Amino acid sequence: MSIKIAIDAMGGDYAPEELVKGAIDAAREYKVAIQLVGKVDKIKEELNKYNNVNKLDIEIIKANSIIEMDESPGSAIRRKKDASIVVTVDQVAKGNAQGLVAAGSTGAAMAASLFGLGRLPGIDRPAIAAVLPTTDKPAVLIDAGANSSCNPKMLYQFAIMGSIFSSAIMGIKNPRVGVLNIGGESGKGNLLTQNAYKLLSKQTDQYKFVGNIEGRELFAGDCDVVVCDGFVGNVTLKVAEGVARMVIKKLKDELSNSILTKLGAFIAKKAFMNLKKNSDYEEYGGALLLGIKGVCVIAHGGSHANAVKNAVRVAKEAIEKDMNGKISEMYELNKI
C-alpha cells in the first residue's frame, strides 16, 4: 500500500490552485496517495484543469471552514472543528493518512497537530526543523519558530531530533551539532545557551557536539544541525531571507548601471536563477514539525506548486525512514 499524505488544500497564499497542482505533481512523481482537504467544489474545479488526474490516487476530503492568518490558533482550532487544517490533522490521527502538509497559518498547524496527534514520549515541546542553505551542504535549524521561549532541556531534545532529521533525511552520518550563539567560548551568550552548551556536551553516539556556532560559521557550513530557541531561530530565518534578497537586489542594481554591466547582468541571469534554485525554500519543501506523533510538514505561506510537491516528498521520506520511531528510540537511550 502506498503512503498517503493529507494536504490542507485551503491553506497558503495561493490556495487552492497551487496546492492542488503541487499535489498532482507529487502524486505523479513520488507515487504517493493524496488527500486534498477543503471545499469540495473548489478542489474539484482545480483538479478538472488537469488531464489524466483520475489515474492518480487523489481523494477529496470535505472541510468547510478555514482558519485565517490573523486568528488566534488555540481558540480557532477548538472553535472550528470543520476547519481544513483540523480535518487534515484528523485524517492522520484516524490513521487514514500517514502524514500531512500545511501551508496556512503555522500557529494553527502546530496547535492542531499538538492537540490532534499529541507529543512523542519524552519530548516536552514539538519544534520546527528548517533546512538552511550554506556555502557547503545545507544545515538544519531547530527550532525555527514553534517555541518563543525555551529551556536548556528543550534545546537538548532539539539536538536529538535535529540530528535524527539530519541523518535520516539528509544522509549525514554523525551530524555536527552546535548551539547558535554570539561567541565561541563555552561561557558566551545568555543563560539558555550557557546551560544548553553544558547539556549538549554530554556526548551521545548519534551526534558530534561542536560547541557554539555563530551566524558566520553557520552559513559557511561549519555544522549540520544548529539548535536555538524558536524566537532566535525564526529571526535567523527571516534575517537570512531579507539579507539574501537585499544582496541580490543590490547586485542587480549595480549590474544595470552601465551598458557594459548590462551585458554582465544578462550573462549573470542564469547564475542568479541557479542561485535562487539552490537557496530557495521551495526546493526544500518546507519544515518538519518534530516531536509530535505523526508527520507534519509546514510549508511556507507563499508556496507554489513546486514547494508543495517537495513538501510531500519530505513527508514521504520522514514516514519511510521512520523518523519518529528513531527519535523515540534515541531519546530513550539518552534520557536526561
Place this chain on the structure above:
Amino acid sequence: MSIKIAIDAMGGDYAPEELVKGAIDAAREYKVAIQLVGKVDKIKEELNKYNNVNKLDIEIIKANSIIEMDESPGSAIRRKKDASIVVTVDQVAKGNAQGLVAAGSTGAAMAASLFGLGRLPGIDRPAIAAVLPTTDKPAVLIDAGANSSCNPKMLYQFAIMGSIFSSAIMGIKNPRVGVLNIGGESGKGNLLTQNAYKLLSKQTDQYKFVGNIEGRELFAGDCDVVVCDGFVGNVTLKVAEGVARMVIKKLKDELSNSILTKLGAFIAKKAFMNLKKNSDYEEYGGALLLGIKGVCVIAHGGSHANAVKNAVRVAKEAIEKDMNGKISEMYELNKI
C-alpha cells in the same frame, strides 16, 4: 580647539599597523587631534613609515599591556591598569580626549567604558548601536551585543538612544522605530517583545513607532531604528554577514561555471566591489556604545585603516552633535 580622539592602538587583528595608518588618515581628513595609546616604540615605528606626520596633531600615550580576546573583560580591566584600552578610556575620563575608538575585545571596551566613564543619568544599561545596510537607507540596530538579557524598559531606552543616533548622526527626522520580532501583530514574539511593544507605543515626539519588524522588512528598509536584546541583535548581525558572504560566494561560483559566464563574472566584478563598498562595515566605521558618559566607538576586530578612519569620523560626529546631551534631555522628557 579641535576635537581630540583617543585610539587604542594595540586593539584589533591588524594592530598597531592599521590603527596607526587609520589615525593618520583621520587626522588629515577630519582635522581632528589624535592620541595613539599603546606601546610607544611600536607606535613610533609605525608613524615613522609615513611622511609629514609631524604636521598632524598626533600624540602617543604610553600603555604597556594588552587585554587579549580570550580574557574575561571584567577581571582583566581591574587587574591590568596599564592595558591600552584602560588607558584609552582614562584619557576620556580625565578630559584629555573627548572620545575613543576601540577595535580590540568588545567586552573589554564595554567594561572599561562602563567602569571608567559611568552611565548617563536614567540609562540602566549601555547598548551598542550598529548600522545595517538595507535596500533603502541604512538602519540602526540597537542593542547589537552589549546585553545578552534585557527587560522591556531597557528596550525602551534603546529606542530613545537609537532614535537620537538616527536623527543626529544619520540625519533622519522622526525616525521610524520598530521592535525586531517574529510576526507583525502586537501579541507576537516572547514576553520581552510583547511588553516592549506596549512601552514603545507610548508616543514620544522624537520617533514614530512602527510596531514589530521582521528580518525581511528590516533589510528592505522599512524602519530606521530596530530595537532588540543584545543576543538577538548580535545573532542578526552575524547571520547577516554570513548570508551576504554565502550569497556572494555562490554567485561567484555560478558565474565561473562557463566561459560565457566567466565573461559575466569579469563584468560583474565592479558590481561586486561596489556592493562590498556599500554594505561594508568598514564604511560605517564601527558601532557606538550608547548610554555612557563619553563617546566610545567600537570598531570591528578585523578593521583596516579605512574602518579606523571612519570610526574616528563617527566619534567626531557624536561629539559635535552632542549626542549624549540629547539622549539625557530626551530621556528626561520621556521618563517612564
